[in-house]
Amino acid sequence: MTVAPVPNLNPDSRELVASIFEAVEGISAAFPRSLFLQRARDGGHARELWDALVAADLLAIGVPESLGGAGGGLTGTTAVMEALARKGIPPLQYSLTTFCREAILRHGSEQQIKDHVVTSVTGRRKICLGVTEPEAGTNSFAARTYARKTADGSYRITGQKVFISGADESDHILLLARTAPPGEPLSRRSGFGLFIVDLSLPGIELRQLDIEWYAPENQFEVFFDDVEVPQDALIGTEGLGFDHILSCLNQERVTVAAWALGLGEYALQKAVEYAKVRAPFGTPIGTHQAVAHPLALARAEMEAARQVMYSAAASYDSGVDAGDQANMAKLLGSRAALAAVDSAIQTHGGSAFVYESDVVTIWPMVRILQIAPLNNESILNYISERVLGLPRS
Ligand SMILES: Cc1cc2nc3c(=O)[nH]c(=O)nc-3n(C[C@H](O)[C@H](O)[C@H](O)COP(=O)(O)OP(=O)(O)OC[C@H]3O[C@@H](n4cnc5c(N)ncnc54)[C@H](O)[C@@H]3O)c2cc1C
Known part of the structure; x- marks a missing residue:
């Protein structure tokens, strides 16, 4: 079945989408749906898929050329995801990393962009997303995970996130936590912080959930027990974390x-x-x-x-x-x-x-x-x- 062209795109974007679909042909030959399913069943990972995305320069799509990326914006990222899903191999880790780095691109400092966005282009940075909490669910304003600022400017994070995809494969988590003390009301523009947290820090524990959905990425409860994170883990402005997301x-x-x-x-x-x-x-x-x-x-x-x-x-x-x-x-x-x-x-x-x-x-x-x-x-x-x-x- 042929892929219908997308009439509402300009000629450059159409060419980009076509070239991405072509690149994905090679990726799906190297990592077919049968292997994707097998890994899902074995509880394994799709490392070869990630490596193939890097080799085909598809992780560079969506990152500006000035930062070592290939440009292409959201149109390019969308085409990567659509083309891979059409082959039956949608990479959740790709979706998470591209979303998280977008937040850092938009709101992070120059150093944070260097550390987390530029490194993602070559596949060296994998980021998962920590928003959902067991009690709060869809209502993030009921979040309990608390990042308490200390006298030296660092934060100590305590709380729990749930359904966190790819936490075992990621090196960092983009974490939404309240910076307003427990009990204080939260809103879109106050009381939240957005943090990029190294998952190897002491006090972080992962517990795997048994999710029935045929994907090579796993889901986890992630516990934070008084985890000390440096001040420069805060993305953007303290208080505006929810707005940034x-x-x-x-x-x-x-x-x-x-x-x-x-x-x-x-x-x-x-x-x-x-x-x-x-x-x-x-x-x-x-x-x-x-x-x-x-x-x-x-x-x-x-x-x-x-x-x-x-x-x-x-x-x-x-x-x-x-x-x-x-x-x-x-x-x-x-x-x-x-x-x-x-x-x-x-x-x-x-x-x-x-x-x-x-x-x-x-x-x-x-x-x-x-x-x-x-x-x-x-x-x-x-x-x-x-x-x-x-x-x-
Ligand atoms: C496989 C999987 C992977 C996930 N990966 C991640 C991840 O990587 N990071 C992360 O942070 N989260 C992740 N999630 C969590 C996901 O985002 C939440 O499941 C989702 O936001 C819904 O929250 P909930 O499950 O607590 O449902 P609840 O908030 O308990 O809602 C239950 C149901 O109530 C209804 N409902 C809820 N709110 C409203 C409303 N305002 N109006 C009308 N109806 C409503 C809806 O039908 C909803 O399905 C993942 C979930 C799954 C299943």
Whole structure:
């Protein structure tokens, strides 16, 4: 199945997207979906995938050329994620590192950019994201993890994060913690700090969660017991940590849409191939409109979401506020992908549930993308309030 061009991109960006798709062909040959699944099952990692991304210079995409990157902005990062997901090998560690370094690029000091962004280009820095807490969940304003400033300017961090992907593979965590003492109210513009914390520091403990979703990256509870971090671990301004994270969320929304849509397309391709050959009544099941129409609808809905996604990326890259489009892209992309995967399961019948057919194995990840990194209800809240002007829920 050919990759449809993206009409709303300028010629340079179209060329960039095409070259990224070409580079990913080689990566998926070296690290195919079968190996991705095997690692997921074994609890292993996808180190070769990371190394292949570095070798193909794809970790340089999204970092300005002045910092040793390859430029390409969010459009490029989106294309990397979409192309890899279409091959069934979406790299979560790539998604996390590119999101975290965006926050450092935007709000970090020159030295922090040198230490954490420039090093990421050559794959030497892997960063995970520590936002979610067991009690607070979606409501980050109920965060308890506390970074207490000491007399010498350093911080001592105590608390717990949960569902932290790739914490065992990452060397640093981008951590959202309250700097306002416990009990004091938190808001978008006060009381939070954003920290880049070395995961090898004393007082940090990881406990692995047993998550059923066929990915080579693992999830962890991360405990901080009076962890001393230096003053220069603070990114941006103390108090504005939540605001700093929010300013990068559009980047995350768009790359998550790419992740979902790529996997949706991977499932759709499998379904189409199967519907051409499976013939329990003598003719291929694809001749039945009850089988063909859901697949056709999935293609149309994913293509529409894809256009919104690349349009959001282009707006972001041109400095325009992309919030509305980025949120819509995540909502539409994750929903369209889920419908595609569901249709692929129906098309495969019982075979969908045989592990080797690799159909039901796509479902948990696409299902999780309705919930994480932000649930679709919260995105609908955003559209209701910010786009439609309805009263806040
Ligand atoms: C595989 C996986 C990987 C993850 N990786 C990371 C990571 O690397 N770093 C990190 O910080 N977090 C990570 N998360 C956490 C993820 O971001 C949270 O699960 C997500 O934000 C939802 O929080 P929660 O699970 O506590 O759900 P809750 O906040 O308990 O919400 C439960 C449900 O209630 C509904 N709901 C919640 N709030 C609202 C609302 N305002 N309006 C309407 N309905 C609402 C939604 O349906 C939601 O699914 C990961 C989660 C998973 C499953």
